[in-house]
Amino acid sequence: MTKVSIGLGPVWAPGKNEHLGAFAAAGTHSAKRISAPFARDVRGTKGSPAYRAHMYHTKVPPEAIAPYIEHYTARGETVLDPFCGSGMTGVAALRLGRRAILNDLSPFATFLACNQTLPVDLADLRKTLRAILGQVRPILEPMYQSVCPHCDGPATLKYAVWSDVLRCPECDHKYVLWDVAMQDDGRLKQEYRCPACRAELRKKLKDRVGSEPVLEHLRCRGGCDPSEAPAGPVPDIADNGFWYPTDPIPEGLDELSRVHRSGIRTVDGLFTRRNRAALAALWDAAGRVERPDLRARSLFAVTAIMVRASRLIKYLHTRRMAPGPIIGTMYLPSLSAEINVLDMFSRRISALCRAAEDLRPHRGEEAAEDVCITTQSATDLSAIPDNSVDYVFTDPPFGHNIMYSELNLLWESWLGWRTDASDEAVVSRSQGKDVSDYGGLMAAAFGEARRVLRPGRWMTLVFHNTRADVWNAIRRGVESAGFQVEAVQTLDKSHETFKQVSADGAVGYDVVVNCRKTAPVGGRQITFADPVRILEDLLDGAPDPPCKERTARYLHARLTGELVRAGQPVSLDYRELLDLLEEHFTRHGKYWLRCPTKKQKPS
Ligand SMILES: C[S@@+](CC[C@H](N)C(=O)[O-])C[C@H]1O[C@@H](n2cnc3c(N)ncnc32)[C@H](O)[C@@H]1O
Ligand SMILES: [Zn+2]
Ligand SMILES: [Zn+2]
Known part of the structure; x- marks a missing residue:
């Protein structure tokens, strides 16, 4: 195994990137308030030059990611993808003038992410590749x-x-x-x-x-x-x-x-x-x-x-x-x-030049400074300070059906690097990991995502699995990390479309889970599934009135759903909910608003 030397300075490393902490700390934040989760249908395309430049397992097209980034962040803010694969989140972020932190366990994945996001002079690139061809x-x-x-x-x-x-x-x-x-x-x-x-x-x-x-x-x-x-x-x-x-x-x-x-x-x-x-x-x-x-x-x-x-x-x-x-x-x-x-x-050669050209007009002169790529386990991102990231978009490992570290062997053997699979989030017989091991690793990764996110900010997950136990592992991980799931959509990859979730579930679809880092629980001993907390968050996330999201019927349905999701018995019927709303919130016609002066639920 001969190791390839690349040396891309502070931008990328086949292991932990020592510049990660400084990069994360240098971000600027806007006062953007995201009052509601992203909830539109989005049409992605697999035809974009970056998407076509290089294959990777289960890529999400940058066009499908972009509307989320626009919704959840302002220009100049920092987007993190802790399971970045080939770096499509980075491509989408940079095109929109955001900064990107990209991480993956696989050095091959981050090598791709780096080549997809780093600016390169088009004429130099074409000349170099043609020279190789000639040789x-x-x-x-x-x-x-x-x-x-x-x-x-x-x-x-x-x-x-x-x-x-x-x-x-x-x-x-x-x-x-x-x-x-x-x-x-x-x-x-x-x-x-x-x-x-x-x-x-x-x-x-x-x-x-x-x-x-x-x-x-x-x-x-x-x-x-x-x-x-x-x-x-x-x-x-x-x-x-x-x-x-x-x-x-x-x-x-x-x-x-x-x-x-x-x-x-x-x-x-x-x-x-x-x-x-x-x-x-x-x-x-x-x-x-x-x-x-x-x-x-x-x-x-x-x-x-x-x-x-x-x-x-x-x-x-x-x-x-x-x-x-x-x-x-x-x-x-x-x-x-x-x-x-x-x-x-x-x-x-032409495919790569098209991809480089596509990214170029979106980037400033100092383009290399708006991305930082690191190769490590998403379960420990301790170099990134608390509350320093504005948004997380990620497509986590799929559980049992895709063995990333095995598949990447084909490429990594040429590069002379190897995924250290000890923390790979996977259900694998040969690695001796079952669904609960996978769930534990995912929970740790979501815990890190929550820690580095600014309070009130969001994480979007794209996920697909036909096994309920794998889904439950993901859901439990998200919840135990302290995220509030606010909205769910589906991504129809065959039509490259995001659709609002419907009752027919997710077979053949990726599910997009939008969750939010809710305020720290602090001194009040309120559990994640506290009904008043849930109502506060629902109202925080709701659009301005009039809207269905502020009606008692909608709030009741959502609250019931949230209690079920939290593994708690549904404890409120509709009558009791109205009493609760009366006690803690303000009514405006048939719409409910949060009122900070009203009495909070005692601890
Ligand atoms: C579904 S893929 C991401 C693909 C990506 N969305 C793209 O567009 O290319 C999931 C990634 O998670 C990585 N992974 C698995 N366990 C990990 C861990 N503990 N920490 C970081 N990355 C991990 C795998 O190497 C794989 O690249
Ligand atoms: Zn002939
Ligand atoms: Zn015979």
Whole structure:
């Protein structure tokens, strides 16, 4: 493992950023009063250049985050994302003239966040990436050279299709799955006969002995369009002497066990020899770029194509294409596409330049000074002073279905950094963490978010899970940290739309939870679920009258909901609520207002 040195000064560190405390303390705060939670429908888009620059698991598009930041903060204020992933919260914040603190446990995630948010001179970036392309072209071009089946002239490989080679469990004969099971309609037969012993077979992971190229998609340099040709023998690509990672893939992991069972024991096995050698040459050239910011961006251009350059990319013969990776999983498909790395890198240059250009007009001259990125556990952000952050927007780890630290191994092995998973908030067999461990870590992280937030300020969570126990862990964490959940919306990712929550719940939707750091309980022994407190907060959060949020019926429904949410028996019927309102609040027509002179509930 060779560690990549980047050195981006105070902005980013692959571990704790020692400038974090000073950055947080230097924020300016407005007197902005946020009287009501964000409650509009928002349409996001996945088409924004930053969103498309680099993949990461469960990204939230910056366009969907922006309206929240606008609602909950003023210009110049500081937004924190303690589980920042690829940094989309940072992109949204900087575009709106806010400052951003971005944190993630994974050094790869913060590396992405850094490359997504740091300003870079567009002309320099384009020049650097093109220079790398020029340097590697003579090495890579011959690797993807082929022959046009029509004119016998030179052709370039766009991608090669590889098929599993399996061993017949009956007679030990080795056969190519493609040859034996591919049908005219482009689908693989589920059941087929061994070509040697005619035994009835189904493909099984344990019978897998290797893979072989079966088809080539070509670009003829003479101009004919051969599109498809049968592949020749396995290309004889010797290692070109450039370094690549060989980190072990241990046995018994949650997500990577399938890869392990496919016989892959080291990270380099996730690539074909050809693509591995091509990536190694690119990595070497990118790592030699002199200027640290441009070096980081160049390595980012290579990590951006790494998954598509790997054997994890499935080939769909029905559609003659290799769609993108399946987010959140890692396995070797029986038919995979080996895509030309040189082509991908050259396309990535324009994508990265578009992303850099997109962020530029929104940033001032001193742009680098409005973001601070740190790599540590969200459960301990002690460098950030109390009450110093104006808003938290985050998309926390999903619990049991996405193993971030395992998935990030593919990239982190190249960078020479590794997530320290001891505090990873995840439900994982191999890490020995169950839902209550996950809940404990989330509660600690929310506790930190609450501590650093200014009083009365807000945290918005985007979360998805189909398991009630994971949801309850999140809800309990939010509550035990002392947040008041004020409003809930859903995010329909398939339509990239935020919708107001409806009774049909959240299946297939992300849920957006808006919660507020309520005033410290202080000397008054009032519990979180005290009905008067809840009513005060509801009225504090309500719009000016007239509005439904100030009617007794609405307050009753919300209060009931809040009591249930707090795990308390619902203790007030409607009549009793009216008495309580009479006693503690002021009526204006049919709307209730907070009145500071009225008697507070005794402790
Ligand atoms: C759902 S992802 C965030 C994705 C992000 N919204 C984006 O746009 O890219 C959750 C992140 O939480 C991180 N994580 C898990 N446990 C953590 C911890 N204890 N502290 C900080 N980050 C953690 C994971 O590494 C992962 O990047
Ligand atoms: Zn030709
Ligand atoms: Zn057989």
